Amino acid sequence: MKLIDGVIVYQENxxxxxxxxxxxxxKCFNGMIRCNQTAATIIKLLQKKTSENELFIEMSQEFDAEEATLKRDINEVLESLNNLGLLVKD
Incomplete structure (x- = not known):
């Protein structure tokens, strides 16, 4: 899976x-979404083709969080992106 082209992440001050x-x-979403560092990291990782397992491995190296918490966060972000039509699944 990966994001469709044209999704950009900015960090504010x-x-x-x-x-x-x-x-x-x-064409899918015309607006702005505020998010935390966890969601932004997932979105950045999705700018190239990846799997849920690869996301989990990358996120576990980046963040000191329990496995269940990371998996929940990943699933929530993937679901939101999918609902907006911004995620392409294989």
Whole structure:
């Protein structure tokens, strides 16, 4: 799975992250999403083709969190992106 082209992640001065779309991604979602570092990291990892297992491995190296928490966070972000039409699954 991966994000469709045109999903961009920006970090604001206060540490929050903003997700915006451009190009083809505008057809699915035209707006702005505020998110935390966890969601932004998942979205950045999804800019190249990856699997849920690969996401989990990368996230467990990046964040000191319990396995259940990481898996829940990954699933929530994937579900949200899928609902917006921004995620391409194999």
């Amino acid at each position: 206060d540490g929050d992250y903003i997700i915006v779309t451009s190009g083809d991604a505008l």
